[in-house]
Amino acid sequence: MQVYLDNNATTMVDPLVVEAMTPFFSELYGNPNSLHKFGTASHPAISKAIDQVYTALNASDADDIVFTSCATESNNWVLQSIVTDLVRHGEKNHIVTTEVEHPSILSTCRFLEEQGVKVTYLPVNDQGVVEVSTVKSFITDKTALVSIMWASNETGMINPIKEIGAICKEKGVLFHSDAVQAVGKIPVDLEDVHVDFLSMSAHKFHGPKGIGALYIKNSQKLTPLLHGGEHMGGRRSGTLNVPSIVGMGKAIELATVNIKETAAKIRAQRDRLEDAILELSDTFVVGDRENRTPNTILISIKGVEGEGMLWDLNNGQIGASTGSACASEDLEANTVMLAIGADNELAHTGIRLSLSRFTTDSEIDYTIAHFKNAVGRLRAISSSFAKVQPTPGGEVQEC
Numbered sequence: 001m002q003v004y005l006d007n008n009a010t011t012m013v014d015p016l017v018v019e020a021m022t023p024f025f026s027e028l029y030g031n032p033n034s035l036h037k038f039g040t041a042s043h044p045a046i047s048k049a050i051d052q053v054y055t056a057l058n059a060s061d062a063d064d065i066v067f068t069s070c071a072t073e074s075n076n077w078v079l080q081s082i083v084t085d086l087v088r089h090g091e092k093n094h095i096v097t098t099e100v101e102h103p104s105i106l107s108t109c110r111f112l113e114e115q116g117v118k119v120t121y122l123p124v125n126d127q128g129v130v131e132v133s134t135v136k137s138f139i140t141d142k143t144a145l146v147s148i149m150w151a152s153n154e155t156g157m158i159n160p161i162k163e164i165g166a167i168c169k170e171k172g173v174l175f176h177s178d179a180v181q182a183v184g185k186i187p188v189d190l191e192d193v194h195v196d197f198l199s200m201s202a203h204k205f206h207g208p209k210g211i212g213a214l215y216i217k218n219s220q221k222l223t224p225l226l227h228g229g230e231h232m233g234g235r236r237s238g239t240l241n242v243p244s245i246v247g248m249g250k251a252i253e254l255a256t257v258n259i260k261e262t263a264a265k266i267r268a269q270r271d272r273l274e275d276a277i278l279e280l281s282d283t284f285v286v287g288d289r290e291n292r293t294p295n296t297i298l299i300s301i302k303g304v305e306g307e308g309m310l311w312d313l314n315n316g317q318i319g320a321s322t323g324s325a326c327a328s329e330d331l332e333a334n335t336v337m338l339a340i341g342a343d344n345e346l347a348h349t350g351i352r353l354s355l356s357r358f359t360t361d362s363e364i365d366y367t368i369a370h371f372k373n374a375v376g377r378l379r380a381i382s383s384s385f386a387k388v389q390p391t392p393g394g395e396v397q398e399c
């Protein structure tokens with residue numbers, strides 16, 4: 001049996017999405033900007049995809065949805081263009097974000113700091129969530145943008161976006177949320193929650209890789225990151241990736257049409273897996289279940305190096321991660337676990353398991369059995385998890 005439990009890294013493309021995309025590779029392949037029928041033939045499908053994204057986010061027609069190559073591009077676009085529009089020529093010079101954002105936010109902020117922009121990296125609490133009062137206390141009259149992720153890719157913990165959005169609106173500060181791990185997993189209603197910009201990525205909700213989008217409220221001015229053509233109303237240049245746009249539209253429709261029922265099914269499987277693993281001694285999960293995306297577990301297993309556990313799981317045909325895929329190559333401690341106060345040893349024991357609507361009950365059963373055996377094996381050879389075993393005479397010995 002093969003079990004894929006790394007859906008926060010990327011997901012399988014839903015076969016129904018592949019079916020929707022197929023005609024636009026070799027049949028309706030014209031450049032949508034061409035005036036001939038080969039180009040205009042794809043226009044209805046592009047319009048439908050845009051409508052599917054608007055509907056999924058409950059966005060207003062006054063807002064813009066601009067397709068990008070990925071959420072990393074969307075995040076870079078907002079941060080770099082806010083500096084172009086509000087910092088270089090204006091009185092503002094400050095960005096507020098958190099310590100636990102995705103690298104596409106943190107690295108871009110560090111790049112902007114090299115250009116003189118002031119960035120505040122807010123701490124998170126022991127649940128990995130930023131406190132509303134903390135956000136409020138660091139906004140000044142020089143703050144150009146607040147950028148805070150809707151849900152953590154590492155822990156699944158959900159930030160108080162509605163409250164933060166209300167504060168930003170009240171203070172007249174632009175608000176961006178990286179919603180990559182929220183869209184398609186939990187309800188995102190942009191009539192109910194105030195954001196000026198929102199990033200999303202199709203390959204997180206069973207769409208194709210290489211396509212994302214940026215939501216822009218009320219057509220807010222935002223200098224393009226990519227120049228060179230009138231695509232997407234002059235917002236983002238580059239020939240439209242028609243198959244992937246169609247795929248993103250179909251994927252977001254499938255992911256959100258019954259989102260509450262789907263989330264409940266995934267959560268039941270996640271909770272069963274989590275309960276079983278927590279039966280093991282010296283284990284803990286980051287964050288409470290009520291304020292977490294339904295598919296994610298970041299679990300610490302004392303005495304078991306994350307990489308060693310991944311290797312054992314992989315040998316058992318189970319795919320998981322120690323945290324975000326972007327950071328998988330390095331053997332650093334999990335930054336989120338460090339941010340919530342875990343010591344360095346503990347921060348090396350994190351395992352991220354992320355389910356999807358395609359995860360089956362038998363896969364959960366198989367994972368539970370393998371996980372428990374793996375922990376026993378790895379702790380038996382772990383120097384940091386010394387066991388105290390009684391000897392025949394009753395004396396106790398370290399081993």
Ligand SMILES: Cc1ncc(COP(=O)(O)O)c(CN[C@@H](CS)C(=O)O)c1O
Nearest residue numbers: 009070071072102153180201324325326
């Ligand atoms: C919150 C968040 N923000 C941005 C990205 C980047 O999305 P792209 O469309 O791939 O550019 C991701 C992707 N996180 C994957 C790969 S690093 C993970 O393993 O956690 C994300 O989770």
